[in-house]
Amino acid sequence: MDTNLLRQFGEVLTRKKAKLNQRIVIFTFFLVVATILWYLNKLGYEYDTELAFPVRFENFPNGKVVVGEPPHHLSMRVKTYGYTLLKHKLVASISPLVIDLERTPLLQFKRSDSKFFLTAAGLRSSIASQLRGDLQLISVHPDTLFFELTSLANRKVPVKPDLRLSFEKQHMQSAPISIEPDSVVISGPKTIIDTIAALHSQEIRLDKLTSTAEQSAVLSPIPQVAFSVRKVEVRIPVEKFTEATFSCPIDIKNLPPNIRLILLPRTVNIKCNIPLSHYSTLGSGCFEAYVDFNSIDNSLGNTIRVHTIPKKEFISNFDFEPKFVEFFIEKM
Known part of the structure; x- marks a missing residue:
């Protein structure tokens, strides 16, 4: 008995829920239709509004280029119908207005070779000729465009x-x-x-x-x-390397003609890394070792600093000993 009552109660609820869902669907359908009709009705109205139009400048003076970025958009006050506004939003980004600077020349500031400008009044006819027939141009903003040109x-x-x-x-x-x-x-x-x-x-x-x-x-x-x-x-270029050691004679730079400089020792021992393919070419000619006679006045005691310069670009991680050598001066 109780089971039958529950089953009947459930069937009643299911029928009522189905009717409620059906009413919601019908209501939603008519709401969407009403919204579309309202929107279409509004599209038939005339509007006075501002729109942003993409713009592209062409034919700058020969041999001149713009410093910085020229304007990419112009704001225009127009009067038109809603249908036209909708079309503008759909196609404006892919069809910019073109300002031909041969037909609408730039105006130059006095006492300046690089400063130029265009006025909205000068652009008006060029812009109006490119607008759809059902778009009535009222004004252009900003009223003046500034450009800085320099030589290419x-x-x-x-x-x-x-x-x-x-x-x-x-x-x-x-x-x-x-x-x-x-x-x-x-x-x-x-x-x-x-x-x-x-x-x-x-x-x-x-x-x-x-x-x-x-x-x-x-x-x-x-x-x-x-x-x-x-x-x-x-x-x-990359390859394996090996460590190499060799001796290099020490040259003397800036030696006066009437002086003889004796160095002890006369060579330095150099250790470096070298690619295997260049190992057979290694020798004293790969480095320059020298002392500078002009630095003797700054030396400590009778020792002078040795300088080394690798003469081959494939040499890396080089070191040498000794860093200082003893010297004796003989006058000739």
């Missing part, structure tokens, strides 16, 4: 890739890094070009190198500057 310059500058390298144990860079091309032609405003000494690449990180690596390096962009190429090819 070209220059060839070296490339300096930003490399972060590490090598596996017992491996080293065995020769200078090669870059192809090693220099790039840049062009842009002269005021910017004159400040660029070199082009740098985006960072390249190569870890635990055991063999020669080749990598494309993308050049870091510079606003308003064009590059003849956007990337370069970098080659880092």
